[in-house]
Amino acid sequence: MTGGSTDGSAHGPTDRPALRFGDRSLTYPELSAAADSLARRLTGHGRVAVWATPELETAVAVVAALRAGVAAVPLNPKSGEKELGHILTDSAPALVLSAPGDELPSALRDLTRVDVGIDLGADGATGGPLPDTHASDEDPALVVYTSGTTGPPKGAVIPRRAIAATLDALADAWQWTGADVLVHGLPLFHVHGLVLGILGPLRRGGSVRHLGRFTTEGVTRELTDGATMLFGVPTMYHRIAETLPDDPALAKALSRARLLVSGSAALPVHDHERITTVTGQRVVERYGMTETLMNTSVRADGEARAGTVGVPLPGVELRLVEEDGSPIASYDGETVGEIQVRGPNLFTGYLNRPDATAAAFTADGWFRTGDMAVRDPDGYVRIVGRKATDLIKSGGYKIGAGEIENALLEHPGVREAAVTGEPDADLGERIVAWVVPADPQSPPGLAELADHVARRLAPHKRPRVVHHLDALPRNDMGKIMKRALSRG
Template sequence: MLLASLDPAAVAAGHDLDDAVRIAGSTLSRSDLVGAGTSVAERVGSQVGPRGRIAVLATPTPTTVLAVIGCLIAGVPVVPVPADVGVAERRHILTDSGAQAWLGELPDEPEGLPHIPVRLHARSWHRYAEPPPESTALIVYTSGTTGPPKGVLISRRAIAADVDALAEAWQWTSDDTLVHGLPLFHVHGLVLGLLGSLRIGNRFVHTGKPSPEAYAAAAGSLYFGVPTVWSRVVRDPDSARTLASARLLVSGSAPLPVPVFDELVRLTGHAPVERYGSTESLITLSTRADGERRAGWVGTPVAGTSTRLIDEAGDEVPHDGESIGRLEVKGSTLFDGYLNRPDATADVLGADGWYRTGDVAVVDADGMHRIVGRESVDLIKSGGYRIGAGEIETVLLGHPDVVEAAVVGVPDDDLGQRIVAFVVGVADPKALSDFVAEQLSVHKRPREVRIVESLPRNAMGKVLKKELS
């Protein structure tokens, strides 16, 4: 059963939990989740049928929680729609997905779709058969480098496999209280945070805005955050020290700056777990609760997953911690393709089962991986060298006058690409370039350093390097 903790028979037999989910000022028990979720499932099933698709405005509210649970009980795929998405992108998501109705909250422009309300106090105890594991649970839209967002088909089997693998790696159990304040329309917040908790059976707390004060007040044992969240936490030492009582801090969705990693260790006593994944693959790499946690490294493949690094000739690169290769993954957590896009699916998912992530990485002799970045923007080919932008960014972030840094390659008639660093901070550009040359090889120094007020980022904290020029 995908949502194992919500087994109606077990809940009816007394295996309830009064505070299974806390979100937006409301507390829901397991019995609430089963009864209200089943009531939602009945309304969904009667209006769209088992072959339907449902759009859910994915705000962090009890309504969203029950809407997702109801669809999963009914076996109807959920299309999570970001609450702040623009009109044109929302229209594309609805049209491309073939969503037949809105479930729960409504956006300002519902685009003519009918509305199915979520009644928070309605209850039903009808028993539904568990849908097939290969059936689609979620259609999550993700933006690529070109064209409109693509709908990623994520099966029930993939979600279950990934949560179970992470439970093993992180020693995640029903005794945990998981805390985060992340969006419920991405893998990190929705699949790992909410659905993971409903599978494992732990308490789940959504803080709303992921502020240091809210994280400290939640009294959790397991915390999820993106680097922006952890950067804010370490700038609030009192809140950070409160997290010393937690069991595990997990960072993902973007690289965690080494200085932030070090400050978390100093203030909380915890070396954070770093992990890597994507909408298409879910989480495939992670450091472990019982293993080494090395700043800037995202660990080894989780159970059921394999990786390989490929060079431009199609050969595997050495596991020497230095050689850069294209990262490919294979295993039970992979998506089933892009909706309506067989061409795009074939571009990244081979007949042999290997998914071409578009990221570049290095791996050492122990199998530990470090993500260099996106092949399209983070692999810089300058003067005949293959250089990872992430390595330079890590060094820059170690300078006391640098707050944020992003490195890109720009076209250059002589070098092919010229290394340019965008830096938030108060520092002398030449001094920063010399600083990199002292720490790394001279050919890796930025030829140009631009001091800026801020870096463009998306909702998950990832720097939008395409906007840097």
């Protein structure tokens, strides 16, 4: 998937690995041979499911599907039977691709299984040309299922065009080249780990080293051994920030990286600052979602301002709108609006859900993200939360939960924090803080935390209720599941 190709073909350098998972790796010619061998078996099959374990076989399977011109449906190996059953019924894949020896759940047993082989000495591994698939830029490359927070997961149909547009825009923003070596430990059933983390390096002709499972030791090892970029989610960077003071090898490894990127949720300002203080490095944040791939990013040649997700990527249009849909023209850093985007990075629709697809777009073609943000005078975007769970209307003010969470995390007695709103007869909604204390035996009280927030932000943004928890509920990507908090 280099040099403008959108089929995952591997026409990169031959003298170093394209992919490395642990002690297993494939060079570009080896990846091409393995993917082509599998692609011949996939051509004409329509959609194919991929049992997306963090293994070399998952990457080969997705590259092969792209080369065959069929859409891949990545499956989360941790999905429950009900969710998995819904995805399979909805997407109706012809085959399921998995690593040999993987034990598949009963929901998959009626599908024809194809083991992904990477034994390059096997018969047919390099034999014969690929059939001409006539795949176009608008043809589906992936069907990625959303988290299903408001109902059964929906399958976002991501065209080849969107993958190419996003990866090329990130190459511009991050000065990403074939010389870069990426390290990450993200799951491969979503766009962050799979599209950015696997297809991204391949499109540039670079290398990716997957940790299998994220550890700070793995990050230290790979960045010390020549890796130039690290992709992670906030929980990973939080672990890094916690480890850094007592781990000089990790600090040195991070200090030599060209780019540290965080995404999938907001990285608390407190963790930004702790990492920068020890390493001298700023973590770059970007903003995207399944349906849009990537929308904005802090640029490698721009200011890595903590708490922002940068500016719109090349080719992406972004606007903020009021509740009535009218655009917000002011870049004042205060006026909160919903983010809407349009551009070549967008999906084509939800599989089998024309109603949901129509509802997701405005009449003039903008996608409604449901994310709330403000824009600074120089155009930088600061996300304050989700419209459904993070926008709190209290006392006549529109308040974003994110800035209150950042303020709470600056309190020495707070290890983790989430903020929600709940009905209040006087205020409309009152601000509720859910706090994991640094010392469970001596948690900070409501008055102390309310005063702390009021001094940093404004009195109307202080929490009115505080709940102490042992841990915050999180999904596989480390995002806090606020609906679980609201249910108590």
